[in-house]
Amino acid sequence: GAIPVLAVDGPTASGKGTLAAELAKALGYHLLDSGALYRATALAARNAGVALSDGPNVARIAARLDIRFDGESVWMAGQEVSHELRLESTGGLASQVSVHPEVRQALHELQLSFQRLPGLVADGRDMGTVVFPQAQLKVFLTASAEKRAERRYKQLIAKGISANIDSLLLDLQARDERDKSRAAAPLKPAEDALLLDNSELSIESSVEQVLGWWEQRK
Numbered sequence: 001g002a003i004p005v006l007a008v009d010g011p012t013a014s015g016k017g018t019l020a021a022e023l024a025k026a027l028g029y030h031l032l033d034s035g036a037l038y039r040a041t042a043l044a045a046r047n048a049g050v051a052l053s054d055g056p057n058v059a060r061i062a063a064r065l066d067i068r069f070d071g072e073s074v075w076m077a078g079q080e081v082s083h084e085l086r087l088e089s090t091g092g093l094a095s096q097v098s099v100h101p102e103v104r105q106a107l108h109e110l111q112l113s114f115q116r117l118p119g120l121v122a123d124g125r126d127m128g129t130v131v132f133p134q135a136q137l138k139v140f141l142t143a144s145a146e147k148r149a150e151r152r153y154k155q156l157i158a159k160g161i162s163a164n165i166d167s168l169l170l171d172l173q174a175r176d177e178r179d180k181s182r183a184a185a186p187l188k189p190a191e192d193a194l195l196l197d198n199s200e201l202s203i204e205s206s207v208e209q210v211l212g213w214w215e216q217r218k
């Protein structure tokens with residue numbers, strides 16, 4: 001039989017990462033944070049002095065990406081990069097490299113390799129549409145831009161990082177726009193995705209909702 005996949009897609013700061021991690025924990029499944037691969041590619045390209053607009057050369061870097069996930073931490077070429085990877089600025093760089101079809105292609109197989117027994121929860125923008133179109137369940141998670149900016153603001157403040165809610169909102173809208181309007185694998189719900197708006201939902205309620213769907217689908 002096929003190895004089960006639960007795909008979670010959605011815009012920036014929709015809470016996908018948290019939801020996917022909680023689902024993987026509850027189900028005892030592997031977790032793919034595909035955004036981390038785009039983030040890592042962007043950092044590796046920058047460190048190598050490759051312009052983020054140079055699709056073919058960034059793709060070469062993506063194909064040779066030396067990345068390891070170990071619980072909460074991420075290692076690149078033997079260096080702990082968890083903090084740098086999660087920076088808001090790194091997300092912006094990631095969205096620049098992610099527009100290149102060559103880069104997406106270069107990361108395709110690496111993403112497929114995460115599909116292992118007993119199952120996978122995959123988090124990103126195109127998990128249900130491109131990478132795992134056969135997923136048993138596809139969730140498209142949304143929340144209003146204001147709500148997402150507010151959550152991101154609270155996260156940063158809690159980490160002791162100063163932030164401005166208006167500029168966060170603008171950054172987030174710019175990133176959404178770039179992700180939705182690109183030609184290669186734009187951000188959009190798969191035709192058979194179930195939509196979940198978590199603007200007014202707690203994390204626990206979102207997890208419960210998706211686990212309920214999963215019980216019916218798998």
Ligand code: C5P
Nearest residue numbers: 034035036038091094095098124125126
């Ligand atoms: O999800 P995260 O914020 O880590 O993703 C960073 C960026 O990587 C996104 O803004 C998007 O441009 C890109 N990305 C993508 N496809 C994915 C995951 C992330 O294009 N599956």
